[in-house]
Amino acid sequence: MKTSVYLGIDTSCYTTSVAVLDAEGKLLGEARRILSVKPGRCGLQQSEMVFQHTRNLPELVESVLQGHDYHIAAIGVSGYPRPIEGSYMPAFLAGLSVGRSLAAATGAKLEIISHQENHLEAGMWSAGGPGAERFLALHASGGTTDLLLAERREDGRYNITQxxxxxxxxxxxxxxxxxxxxxxxxxxxxxxxxxxxxxxxxxxxxxxxxxxxxxxxxxxxxxxxxxxxxxxxxxxxxxxxxxxxxxxxxxxxxxxxxxxxxxxxxxxxxxxxxxxxxxxxxxxxxxxxxxxxxEGRFSCDNATGCAALAWRMNLHD
Missing domain, CATH: 3.30.420.40 (ATPase, nucleotide binding domain)
Known part of the structure; x- marks a missing residue:
């Protein structure tokens, strides 16, 4: 009998990540690779990010899926930086294209969220909270220092306001x-x-x-x-x-x-x-x-939040 799993994919500015959760929301496996930046440089161009993500993703997906009898019930993927209209960054297209292709091939439900929501979901999944209907979140990284008000919606997701x-x-x-x-x-x-x-x-x-x-x-x-x-x-x-x-x-x-x-x-x-x-x-x-x-590894860039959102929304349904 196949094991139902929830796959997460995140392609941020400096990390390619995939993760798999089981039907209980437990982590079955995850893999990530930090993008290569030459010594002395302070970053990468978007084209370099997309190239490295495109190269990394097949190996990482294979590492968490191959050799297992999994049924992918749902896929969560970061498709854009923030949950606001017009938010866009080419780096996320690499993960989004793989997520959409896998969903089409397997019939899995696809949940597209923002990278910022991925961070919140990973944080709540790892920390075990907050369980409050309304709380503050501070997203502090290389691309954001955003103070966010998170308010739970009836569908189980959150309205997030900076x-x-x-x-x-x-x-x-x-x-x-x-x-x-x-x-x-x-x-x-x-x-x-x-x-x-x-x-x-x-x-x-x-x-x-x-x-x-x-x-x-x-x-x-x-x-x-x-x-x-x-x-x-x-x-x-x-x-x-x-x-x-x-x-x-x-x-x-x-x-x-x-x-x-x-x-x-x-x-x-x-x-x-x-x-x-x-x-x-x-x-x-x-x-x-x-x-x-x-936990520290779930605070920095990772795909566990995408997988956790896909898992949580499936439970809500």
Whole structure:
């Protein structure tokens, strides 16, 4: 007897991902591959992303499906960056084309969602919540620093409204600009976190928060100036972590008060950072606001949220 499964596919700016859940919502397998960026570069062109995703996807899909007697009940795929009209990025076409083709070939139901919704679904699936009908989510990555209000709909999905965020640089851009200046390989988040763990004293950087809007260009400029003046690299890495952690904590505290919510979900690659997580959790706890954090590998780019949405919507039906 074939095992009914739910397949997820996500092709973000820097990671190709696939995942498979069973009928109980348990992870049966997942595979991901970070896109290759040449040393010293700070990113990829969209054409390079599409090429690498197109090359990666067959191998990754084969790795999670081959050798198993699976019946694909539904497929979830990220088709665009955000759940707003006109949101578009070529990188997601690679995953969308594979998802649509598999659905047509197998008769599986196809759920097309945004990359941002994928992050929220992966976060809730891994963290086990929030279960509230209404909560805040902070999506902090290289391409977003978005404060979102999530409200459950009758069909089981969520209305997601951006209510705050960065007015200039995104959190991941801040990390990567300083990380590259420190000689770290792009994307620099994991290496910067390890470097920060080697010191106890942090470089002092400004924090700019106005209610639900934040600015990271000023802190980034200040960090670069200090490095040019000879600041210690490890202390600067810790300073960047603290600046982001305090920025997030203030914005989330303000958002929870304004919208009367008591639950916050933190997702995105920057949300994997343990220093940031601990600082934000402690600050929000003082206001009796609970921070939900997924396991680190399900906070950064992955396809588990797409699979989880396909699974959850099938249960709802």
């Amino acid at each position: 209510v705050g965020g960065s007015m200039d640089l995104h959190a991941g851009q801040f990390v990567d600009r300083i990380g590259v200046a420190l000689g770290l390989q792009f994307p620099t988040g994991p290496a910067l976190e390890k470097l920060a763990q080697t010191v106890a004293t942090k470089a002092e950087l400004p924090v700019s928060v106005r209610k639900l809007q934040v600015s990271l260009s000023g802190p980034c400029t200040a960090a670069v100036r200090q490095l040019v003046a000879g600041a210690d690299g490890a202390a600067m890495a810790l300073g960047v972590e603290h600046c982001l952690a305090e920025t997030f904590a203030r914005m989330l505290r303000n958002g929870a008060a304004e919208y009367g919510v008591h639950d916050v979900l933190l997702v995105g690659g920057v949300g994997c950072n343990q220093y940031i997580r601990s600082h934000v959790e402690a600050k929000l706890g003082q206001r009796r606001v609970r921070l939900w954090v997924p």
